[in-house]
Amino acid sequence: MPYFRSNIRSMSGYVPGEQPQGDGFIKLNTNENPYPPSPAVAVAVNEALQHGLQKYPDPMAGAFCRRASELLGVPPDWILAGNGSDDILTIVTRALVGEGQLLRLPYPSYILYRTLADLQGARSEEVHFEPDWTLPEAFGRGSDDLRLVFLANPNSPSGTVVPPEAVLELAQRLPCPLLVDEAYADFAETNCVDLVAKSEKIMVSRTLSKSYALAGLRFGYLVAQPHLIQQFVKVKDSYNCDALSIAAATAAIGDQAWLAETREKILHSRGRLMTAMRDLGFIVPDSQANFVWALHSRQGARPMYEELKRQRILVRYMVYPGWGDGLRITVGTDEEIETCVAKLQEIV
Ligand SMILES: *Cc1c(COP(=O)(O)O)cnc(C)c1O
Numbered sequence: 001m002p003y004f005r006s007n008i009r010s011m012s013g014y015v016p017g018e019q020p021q022g023d024g025f026i027k028l029n030t031n032e033n034p035y036p037p038s039p040a041v042a043v044a045v046n047e048a049l050q051h052g053l054q055k056y057p058d059p060m061a062g063a064f065c066r067r068a069s070e071l072l073g074v075p076p077d078w079i080l081a082g083n084g085s086d087d088i089l090t091i092v093t094r095a096l097v098g099e100g101q102l103l104r105l106p107y108p109s110y111i112l113y114r115t116l117a118d119l120q121g122a123r124s125e126e127v128h129f130e131p132d133w134t135l136p137e138a139f140g141r142g143s144d145d146l147r148l149v150f151l152a153n154p155n156s157p158s159g160t161v162v163p164p165e166a167v168l169e170l171a172q173r174l175p176c177p178l179l180v181d182e183a184y185a186d187f188a189e190t191n192c193v194d195l196v197a198k199s200e201k202i203m204v205s206r207t208l209s210k211s212y213a214l215a216g217l218r219f220g221y222l223v224a225q226p227h228l229i230q231q232f233v234k235v236k237d238s239y240n241c242d243a244l245s246i247a248a249a250t251a252a253i254g255d256q257a258w259l260a261e262t263r264e265k266i267l268h269s270r271g272r273l274m275t276a277m278r279d280l281g282f283i284v285p286d287s288q289a290n291f292v293w294a295l296h297s298r299q300g301a302r303p304m305y306e307e308l309k310r311q312r313i314l315v316r317y318m319v320y321p322g323w324g325d326g327l328r329i330t331v332g333t334d335e336e337i338e339t340c341v342a343k344l345q346e347i348v
Helices: 007-011 041-051 062-072 084-094 112-118 163-175 193-197 226-235 243-254 257-277 301-308 336-348
Strands: 026-028 079-082 101-105 123-128 148-153 177-179 201-208 221-225 291-296 313-320 324-330
Touching: 007 112, 007 257, 026 324, 041 243, 062 079, 062 221, 062 243, 079 084, 079 226, 084 148, 084 177, 084 201, 084 221, 101 112, 112 123, 112 163, 163 177, 163 201, 177 324, 193 201, 221 243, 221 336, 243 257, 257 291, 301 313, 301 324, 301 336, 313 336
Parallel strands: 026 313, 101 123, 101 148, 148 177, 177 201
Antiparallel strands: 079 221, 201 221, 291 324, 313 324
C-alpha cells in the first residue's frame, strides 16, 4: 500500500482484548467492573437526552472539570477531559513526540504506548522492570531526543505500584514530561495526583472505564499544570467528549459512596483470587489493581487459557518475551471468581 506513511505500513496495530458480543461468557479479560455503574449515571443521561442533542457539547466539559476539581483538590483548568483515557494518551503523545524522537516505556506494561509511538513515527525505548517490579535506574536517565515517558501505575499486567516518592524522584531526574497512567489508581493505596503541583513534568491520566464501571461510555481525563493543558487543547478534537458522556461522567464521580462500596467489594474479591491462585501453584505479585497477574511455576499458561475459553470463561493470555507467559485475570464478582478458580483447579 504505497499510499500510506511508511511507519503505518510497517507497524502491526494495537489489538484490544476480545469483546465477545454474545452472552454466556464470564468475562475476566479486559478489567471491566463486574458491577453496574452508579444509578445517578442513567438519571443524568436521561436528563441530557431531554435537553436534546441538537447543540454541540461544551468543548472543555466544564461541568465535569468543576466536579473533578473538588474531588482532586486542583483547579478546574488543571483538568483535560477525553474520550476515554486512550484519547488522552493520544493527545499527549501527538503534542510532545515528533517523528524520529524518543518515547520511553516500561516493560512489561500497557502495549498501547508502543503503538502511540509507532503512529508518530517516533522511536520507543522499552526499559525492563526489575524482577521485583521496581524500576531500574535507567528508567530515569536523560537522553537527547527523549520527549515523553509513560508509566502505568498501578502497572498492567502486574498490578504493582511504584510509590509516589519514587515517581517524584524519577520525574526530577528526567529531562521531559512523565505521564503517570492511573487507570487503576482507585483500587490502589496511593496515587500521584498531589505530585502534579510539585512538578510540571508530572501528568496524571485517569479513566472512568474501570473503577466507575463505564467502559462502554468512553471517558477519561488528564491532570497537569495549566500551561501544559493549554497546549494539549490545541491538539485534541474540538468536541472530543459528547454531551451524554459528559453528563454521565459528571454524575458518576459525584457518587463517591458508590465508588467506596464497589471498591470494597472488589478488593475483597481480589484478596480471595490472589490466595486461590497461589494455592494452585501460580506466582502472583501483590496486586493493587482490579486484576491479578499469574505465572505458573511449572506449566505454560496457553492451554489453561484455551481450556477456560472452551468453558466460556475469558481471561487474558499474555506472552512477554523475557518474562514468560501468564494469565491476567480481572477481579469479577465472588461468584465469577469461584467458578474460574474451580475450573483452573481441574485444569492445572
Ligand atoms: C484500560 C486502560 C486504559 C484505557 O482506558 P480507557 O479510558 O477505556 O481508554 C489506559 N491505560 C491502562 C493501563 C489501561 O489498562
